[in-house]
Amino acid sequence: MRICSKFNEVENTIGLIVNPRSGGDIRRAVAAAARSTLEDKVSIVRRIVLGAIATGVRTFHANYEPMQIVRRATETIRDIEVVYVNDSMTFTEEDSTIAARLMKEKGVPCVAVLGGDGTNRAVTKGWKDIPVIPISTGTNNAFPVFIEPTVAGTALGLVSVGEVKMEEVASQSKLIHVEGSEGDVDLALIDAVAVDDPYVGSLELFDPKTMVLAILTQADPIAIGFSSVGGLLHPVKDADDYALLVRFAPIGSGKDKTIIKAPTAPGHYDSIGIHESRTLSFGEKITVNGEVLLAFDGERKLRVKKGQSVDLSVRRDGPQVIDPAKALTLGRSVLIDD
Helix, strand or coil: CCCCCCCCCCCEEEEEECCCCCCCCHHHCCCCCCCHHHHHHHHHHHHHHHHHHHCCEEEEECCCCCCCCCCCHHHHCCCCCCECCCCCCCCCCCCCCCCHHHHHHHCCCCCCEECCCHHHHHHHCCCCEEEEEEECCCCCCCCCCCCCCHHHHHHHHHHHCCCCHHHHHHEEEEEEEEEEEEEEEEECCCCEEEEEECCCCCCCCCHHHHHEEEEEECCCCCCCHHHHHHHHHHHHHCCCEEEEEEECCCCCCCCCCEEEEEEEEEEEEEEEEEEHHHHEEECCCEECCCCCHHHEEEEEEEEECCCCCCCCCCCCCCCECHHHHHHHHHHHHHHHHH
């Protein structure tokens, strides 16, 4: 491994951030969804590493986590080095945030993240414009992609060794910024939802009667969760330079102008009353007044107390998501021996 001290960049390496708990919480059991097992994650990491090795990568920077997934995935692979960026754990999502920040500081050129929307949100809090392939192993999976890990590893490897340029194969994602009186207080990748719910951190499914409003960076009718709700009203792609605002109303309240039936979780449909839906321009601020609870990317995180308020807005300044198809198309000569 060669370190360029001038820019603090590490060459010929990729990062691995794994959430060992992703895809296994109570929401998947309640919704009768498949779980992502420890063995699944070990297999995914192993295939990412083998795909990257094919391009010449031999060093891997990883987060140390209690299940030792990366160690188990790589212990029989010869002639590689695994560098753990953290030497302690909080056993919370903060571990993913810390790992991302440390990888940025070490100059790791690109990262594979194993998890769902919540894991990728935590990673983004540590490295806002992280070059990444987010691989789906979570509960909410609107942001990550379903892809063969071997191919993902090869794409990351091609970026790492310089065979393809980041600007040619990556697109920057949208971010929802949450601003309080003292500036940014949080962020979301896919959805920020205000609910009349008292329980911060609860993993129960959302009750449509408690939903107040949602801001969505992506709205896809074939997705699961709030993205599907928006997708049935007004589809929005990640490439679109706007977001979607949805205001809810309890069914039968007289304020519900439309009623939709949407898959809010795997195997679970809800009827939802809609008061308003419209596109939201970049930078346009939506003020949310307390008392409400804000959920980011499916997880209840921030209590806005009575008399308080926060502003939500969307900008394109999030993770740089690498397109594996573009990377392999442009860098395929590495894999061809004429």
